Amino acid sequence: MAMSDWNIVTRSMRHRFFSSVVTILSVAIAVGLVTLLISMRDAGENSFKRGTGNVQMLISKEPGPLPSVLNSMFYAQAPGNPITWAQYLELKRSYPFAWSVPTQLGDSYKDAPVMGTDESFFNDFQPVQGLSWSLDQGAYFAAPFEVVVGSDAAARLGLSLGDEINLEHGAPRTEGGHTHDQFAFRVVGILSPTHTAHDRAIFTPLESSWILHAHDRREAIFGHGIVTTGEDLVADDMKITAIYASLGERKAALTQVLSALRRDPNWTVANPADSVGGLFQIVSNIDQILLAMAIAVMLSSGVSILLALYNSMEQRKRQIAVLRVLGASRTRVFGLVLTESALIGLIGGGVGVLLALAGGLLVTKVLAQRVGIVVEPALPIDGYLIIVLASVAISCVAGAIPAMVAYRTSVVRALQPSG
Amino acid sequence: MPSDQSHPVLAISGLEHRYAHEPIPAIKVPELTLQPAQQLVLTGSSGSGKSTLLHLIAGLMDPTAGTILVSGTNPHQLRGHTRDRFRGRTLGMVFQTHHLLMGFSAEENVMAALMFSDIPRGAHGARSRALLDSLGITTPTRRVEQLSIGQQQRVAIARALACDPALVLADEPTASLDPDNAEVALDLLQQACRSSGAALLCVTHDRRFLDRFDRAEHLLAPHEQLQKAGGA
Numbered sequence: 001m002a003m004s005d006w007n008i009v010t011r012s013m014r015h016r017f018f019s020s021v022v023t024i025l026s027v028a029i030a031v032g033l034v035t036l037l038i039s040m041r042d043a044g045e046n047s048f049k050r051g052t053g054n055v056q057m058l059i060s061k062e063p064g065p066l067p068s069v070l071n072s073m074f075y076a077q078a079p080g081n082p083i084t085w086a087q088y089l090e091l092k093r094s095y096p097f098a099w100s101v102p103t104q105l106g107d108s109y110k111d112a113p114v115m116g117t118d119e120s121f122f123n124d125f126q127p128v129q130g131l132s133w134s135l136d137q138g139a140y141f142a143a144p145f146e147v148v149v150g151s152d153a154a155a156r157l158g159l160s161l162g163d164e165i166n167l168e169h170g171a172p173r174t175e176g177g178h179t180h181d182q183f184a185f186r187v188v189g190i191l192s193p194t195h196t197a198h199d200r201a202i203f204t205p206l207e208s209s210w211i212l213h214a215h216d217r218r219e220a221i222f223g224h225g226i227v228t229t230g231e232d233l234v235a236d237d238m239k240i241t242a243i244y245a246s247l248g249e250r251k252a253a254l255t256q257v258l259s260a261l262r263r264d265p266n267w268t269v270a271n272p273a274d275s276v277g278g279l280f281q282i283v284s285n286i287d288q289i290l291l292a293m294a295i296a297v298m299l300s301s302g303v304s305i306l307l308a309l310y311n312s313m314e315q316r317k318r319q320i321a322v323l324r325v326l327g328a329s330r331t332r333v334f335g336l337v338l339t340e341s342a343l344i345g346l347i348g349g350g351v352g353v354l355l356a357l358a359g360g361l362l363v364t365k366v367l368a369q370r371v372g373i374v375v376e377p378a379l380p381i382d383g384y385l386i387i388v389l390a391s392v393a394i395s396c397v398a399g400a401i402p403a404m405v406a407y408r409t410s411v412v413r414a415l416q417p418s419g
Numbered sequence: 420m421p422s423d424q425s426h427p428v429l430a431i432s433g434l435e436h437r438y439a440h441e442p443i444p445a446i447k448v449p450e451l452t453l454q455p456a457q458q459l460v461l462t463g464s465s466g467s468g469k470s471t472l473l474h475l476i477a478g479l480m481d482p483t484a485g486t487i488l489v490s491g492t493n494p495h496q497l498r499g500h501t502r503d504r505f506r507g508r509t510l511g512m513v514f515q516t517h518h519l520l521m522g523f524s525a526e527e528n529v530m531a532a533l534m535f536s537d538i539p540r541g542a543h544g545a546r547s548r549a550l551l552d553s554l555g556i557t558t559p560t561r562r563v564e565q566l567s568i569g570q571q572q573r574v575a576i577a578r579a580l581a582c583d584p585a586l587v588l589a590d591e592p593t594a595s596l597d598p599d600n601a602e603v604a605l606d607l608l609q610q611a612c613r614s615s616g617a618a619l620l621c622v623t624h625d626r627r628f629l630d631r632f633d634r635a636e637h638l639l640a641p642h643e644q645l646q647k648a649g650g651a
Binding site: 012015319325328 | 474477479480499500503504506507508512514518519520521522523527530531532533534535536540541543544578582
């Protein structure tokens with residue numbers, strides 16, 4: 001095969017293998033970081049918004065809309081201020097909700113939060129807009145002390161149909177929680193994955209949760225060994241922590257209802273999608289700092305290309321001089337060095353994108369396990385192309401100085417016998 | 420490149436080159452001509468400007484005065500890549516330290532010269548192997564750093580002749596070889612030039628080989644020329 005500029009460039013890189021690999025890696029890491037950050041930005045927000053499903057209003061007594069959304073839809077902490085069942089019924093009567101779902105958080109099994117709710121949670125609430133719940137195995141709960149387990153919780157805790165579990169009072173990882181050994185909850189259904197935070201939760205009828213709390217109340221009065229049933233519930237036991245609600249297609253009324261609820265000091269009302277948007281607005285400054293840092297890393301990798309090529313120029317001057325003697329023009333040797341630089345940028349950019357994709361898979365897995373939401377960092381194909389092209393462009397700029405050294409190499413001086 | 424028989428391969432007149440800030444010229448060659456296929460040895464003491472002369476002929480430097488015609492063309496009137504192309508196609512160069520491309524095979528070193536020629540790319544491999552074979556290199560795919568010094572010199576000769584040059588410039592081609600190998604290398608260089616019809620201008624300070632060339636000239640350093648003129 002005839003010799004070509006390509007042969008000379010690739011052989012030159014192979015000749016300085018270690019230096020070439022280190023430079024390519026530094027570019028790859030920089031490109032990987034930038035790619036991952038850019039792809040995470042949109043994916044994070046989209047993923048959080050996805051988890052709010054078809055809820056138009058989240059009503060609670062939390063101190064603000066954002067904690068309300070984070071606690072009641074993303075299971076960050078157990079909400080603190082309860083809503084009585086009577087208040088809930090009054091609220092339902094007062095506003096033209098198409099549907100409303102009462103939810104109660106405060107118990108857990110191992111590290112999975114347990115939500116008390118009713119069948120409307122599975123009938124009316126869609127965890128992802130347009131996507132209703134579906135069961136992977138079994139059935140939805142129909143009686144107290146039955147539980148339906150989110151897909152991620154089932155996989156992580158090794159739960160299967162028919163298993164019996166004892167819930168703990170308090171949210172996961174809460175100090176001072178205690179296990180209700182007297183009450184065995186039976187797994188009757190396992191949900192299909194929704195790739196939202198709900199996948200790591202366990203669901204049980206509200207009445208079960210209320211009985212647990214009634215039992216604590218009664219034990220304090222009557223001592224250990226008592227038996228508590230639904231019959232023993234009093235109004236003070238029947239509390240919830242948040243209400244998922246929607247006006248359905250009556251979107252025109254939404255603003256009015258929201259403003260009416262917001263005027264009422266008894267309620268905290270959140271539009272979940274707006275709250276998530278607000279959250280990302282808050283973190284966008286940090287995001288921009290991270291992005292600036294990633295771009296700085298990318299520029300520093302450009303400097304490392306410059307240094308690697310520039311330092312190699314001393315030993316390559318003779319090679320360049322020989323090529324000049326053989327008939328290569330100054331422009332051509334300039335092009336050879338620039339091509340090498342661009343090739344480093346191209347390989348580094350490609351490897352960087354692969355690193356970002358691998359890193360994205362890791363982030364997806366970790367977030368799915370830890371937070372229960374699926375963040376899928378991905379860019380459109382032209383996004384990746386633009387990043388690789390930017391890497392090539394920065395590399396070319398970095399390679400211009402060593403290429404200029406090659407261009408200006410004095411053939412006569414470089415060919416003088418050394419020593 | 421077949422030499423044009425109507426022109427001398429090399430015609431120098433009134434050549435002078437002075438480095439910046441140097442009071443006396445580094446080289447002065449009033450007249451020098453070389454006919455096609457002729458072999459000329461140029462001797463001279465250290466500092467007489469032998470290597471500078473070759474660099475001037477190759478168009479790697481511009482003279483401060485005088486003209487050099489190579490196959491009827493003044494390379495110093497050519498600019499940029501035109502001069503580089505002219506050099507690649509008209510001249511072959513052999514150096515004392517070979518100046519091969521390290522990390523490349525013998526064959527690739529020869530093909531590197533062909534990259535800048537008009538010879539079709541498809542013919543480069545066969546041409547390189549044939550040249551190397553004619554010079555006794557039977558392992559053309561070995562990297563040049565794995566070859567002996569003598570073999571490296573043969574690769575350098577093959578590379579110089581790869582584009583059928585009209586003129587081969589050899590700068591102390593035997594200086595790094597022991598006497599036996601020096602004789603063999605010079606034999607090969609001269610034979611190869613004769614076979615290809617290229618003229619040969621060989622500069623050396625080794626006077627043992629003068630008889631082997633068609634002509635021998637002695638290059639006086641400018642200060643020697645002054646002394647000679649003063650003595651006369």
